[in-house]
Amino acid sequence: ETGVTQTPRHLVMGMTNKKSLKCEQHLGHNAMYWYKQSAKKPLELMFVYNFKEQTENNSVPSRFSPECPNSSHLFLHLHTLQPEDSALYLCATRGAGGSNEQFFGPGTRLTVL
Amino acid sequence: GESVGLHLPTLSVQEGDNSIINCAYSNSASDYFIWYKQESGKGPQFIIDIRSNMDKRQGQRVTVLLNKTVKHLSLQIAATQPGDSAVYFCAEFINQAGTALIFGKGTTLSVSS
Numbered sequence: 001e002t003g004v005t006q007t008p009r010h011l012v013m014g015m016t017n018k019k020s021l022k023c024e025q026h027l028g029h030n031a032m033y034w035y036k037q038s039a040k041k042p043l044e045l046m047f048v049y050n051f052k053e054q055t056e057n058n059s060v061p062s063r064f065s066p067e068c069p070n071s072s073h074l075f076l077h078l079h080t081l082q083p084e085d086s087a088l089y090l091c092a093t094r095g096a097g098g099s100n101e102q103f104f105g106p107g108t109r110l111t112v113l
Numbered sequence: 114g115e116s117v118g119l120h121l122p123t124l125s126v127q128e129g130d131n132s133i134i135n136c137a138y139s140n141s142a143s144d145y146f147i148w149y150k151q152e153s154g155k156g157p158q159f160i161i162d163i164r165s166n167m168d169k170r171q172g173q174r175v176t177v178l179l180n181k182t183v184k185h186l187s188l189q190i191a192a193t194q195p196g197d198s199a200v201y202f203c204a205e206f207i208n209q210a211g212t213a214l215i216f217g218k219g220t221t222l223s224v225s226s
Contacts (some may be wrong), residue, residue: 104156
């Protein structure tokens with residue numbers, strides 16, 4: 001295990017639903033990331049938080065709303081999604097210091113009907 | 114735009130053979146590279162990394178080679194085992210571009226007994 005957990009592991013939702021994805025880390029890391037992984041495509045960076053402050057928003061539609069209430073938790077709030085938003089959503093963390101290694105959670109498999 | 118890519122989407126080998134997975138990158142400012150392994154149903158897992166001031170780094174059964182002249186990265190797996198079957202991603206880090214990694218599409222390695 002990497003020390004990064006994500007819940008739920010699977011989520012099916014309609015286009016009018018509101019749901020949230022949760023990421024929790026026990027590594028004491030300062031940077032947290034949301035990625036989208038679609039079939040046959042590279043991982044797409046969505047958001048970056050450093051010390052609970054959002055430092056990057058990679059042109060993500062407003063129907064995705066991140067929240068970082070503390071250094072251990074990261075949420076991705078979902079609202080009025082589209083079927084093309086169906087994908088694996090991965091959370092990752094990175095510690096301070098010289099290493100740029102990112103530790104990934106297992107992901108949430110999202111299906112939008 | 115800048116991109117990180119892999120030469121082949123799939124690679125099939127026999128158990129015991131050596132595997133070589135290739136990656137081409139286009140940004141000469143990249144100064145750090147990581148290889149990740151992603152098994153089905155799991156998030157990417159760190160395998161090995163290399164900084165741009167090195168051209169080779171060895172781990173347990175894995176070797177990463179970096180050729181900055183042609184912007185090429187490779188992952189060599191010795192004595193490939195069925196448990197090595199997974200998708201392998203290369204990722205680059207451009208220090209001036211912030212804190213995010215840029216990922217390639219991935220190569221699916223299949224190992225048959």
